[in-house]
Amino acid sequence: MNEIYECANCGCTIENEEDLYEVEDQIICEDCFNDETFTCSHCGDRFFYRNSVSDDNTAICQNCYDNYYRRCERCGCIIHDDNVYWDGDYPYCSDCYDEEEQCRHIHDYGYKPVPIFYRCSDEGENVRCYGVELEIDRGGKDDDNADTLESISNREEEILYIKSDGSLDEGMELVSHPCSLYFHKYDFPWEEIMKRAVRLGYRSHNTSTCGLHVHIGRCSLGNTYERQEDVISRILFFFESHWNELFRFSRRSEESAEHWAARHGYEDRPKEILEKAKKSSKGRYACVNITNISTVEIRLFRGTLKWNTFMASLELVDAICENAIRHSDEELHKQSWADFVMDLSPEYTELITYLKEKRLYVNEPVETEEED
Incomplete structure (x- = not known):
């Protein structure tokens, strides 16, 4: 006689062993596996959505987020630490950093625009x-x-x-x-x-x-x-x-x-x-x-x-x-x-x-x- 399992998420009965899945040490049914869990895009393990950190494009587990990611201060998207643009203590994605740079008046210390040379109208190009x-x-x-x-x-x-x-x-x-x-x-x-x-x-x-x-x-x-x-x-x-x-x-x-x-x-x-x-x-x-x-x-x-x-x-x-x-x-x-x-x-x-x-x-x- 086959062992009968109960889904830890929705409580339904799982009669066939091939229809059960294990996520975060819990046995769940196929529907819950498909609808309620995700694969972390960083470590590749499976987790419940309720334990995820996500944006419109990325879902990762809490542990990976804590160790390798930040949220953009402006748009809230998830950014890997290697791709963060910092403004003081504030992390930004590339697009938001560029927009902030254009809007703000105090630039980072490393900011170097293309130089524009100014001379009086009666001065030549060779004036120092x-x-x-x-x-x-x-x-x-x-x-x-x-x-x-x-x-x-x-x-x-x-x-x-x-x-x-x-x-x-x-x-x-x-x-x-x-x-x-x-x-x-x-x-x-x-x-x-x-x-x-x-x-x-x-x-x-x-x-x-x-x-x-x-x-x-x-x-x-x-x-x-x-x-x-x-x-x-x-x-x-x-x-x-x-x-x-x-x-x-x-x-x-x-x-x-x-x-x-x-x-x-x-x-x-x-x-x-x-x-x-x-x-x-x-x-x-x-x-x-x-x-x-x-x-x-x-x-x-x-x-x-x-x-x-x-x-x-x-x-x-x-x-x-x-x-x-x-x-x-x-x-x-x-x-x-x-x-x-x-x-x-x-x-x-x-x-x-x-x-x-x-x-x-x-x-x-x-x-x-x-x-x-």
Whole structure:
């Protein structure tokens, strides 16, 4: 006589052994097997639907979900850990991450759009451009605040974008597309952006976290690789030869400079400093960072929300580049700080004023305003 079984799910009688199925250590009938259970798409075992984690396309067991999957924060679909796109602590599928990226105003630190070059209408294509990274802190990593600042900068075109930065406590990084010095000075609404940032509670100079970084396109330093290397070596030599003056200009503390913008160390020949920098273990945390493929990054300056100081820093970078392009190694060896300062173009109005403020100019000092 055949043994009679009872379905553990619906309670029906199963008279034939070939009509029974075992799922999660329970005997069930064929109808319940077909209608109430599924095969986990990850481990391949059979489970009751009531113990599943599923979306429109995927059903997996709870154990596999806990160990290998997440739900998209936006659409709720199930994503394998290998395919998750993270925004902070929030997981997204590829499609939702792309949509979020387009909608939000604070991008991930690794966000790098295709650069758009901006020059004044009367400037030629060969005019050197600078990309600026200005860190601001204390006002919050707030998307609404970022939207407010972007609404000032990007009224007509996108000239600024904003990123998160793990080195900041409660802030963000304002990043410009590459712009000529004159565009930064006359067309870019930096002053309005800075004033609004201060009103929103942000600070830059008055923090221990913020820097002002300026990127110089390598291709703007020479039309051949060898020429670019020559100019970069002379920029490095200038920084090492006049470190005391540049450090005073930067407003950084010794501890901050050593941590975020360290010296490479003086050598008697520019090319020797360049080779030293290439072998350095400092990585990008050097006063002149040469680890980027397309740019040289000047990292020495402390952050600021004072337009005059900001613009003086950009004008100094431009003056150093011009100095390195126009002079030979031998001429730079003989050049004193006073020689450099006295040779500055009168068009560097903010730089000359700031040098006087810091008593780094051969002239009378002027009154200064407090930094933010």
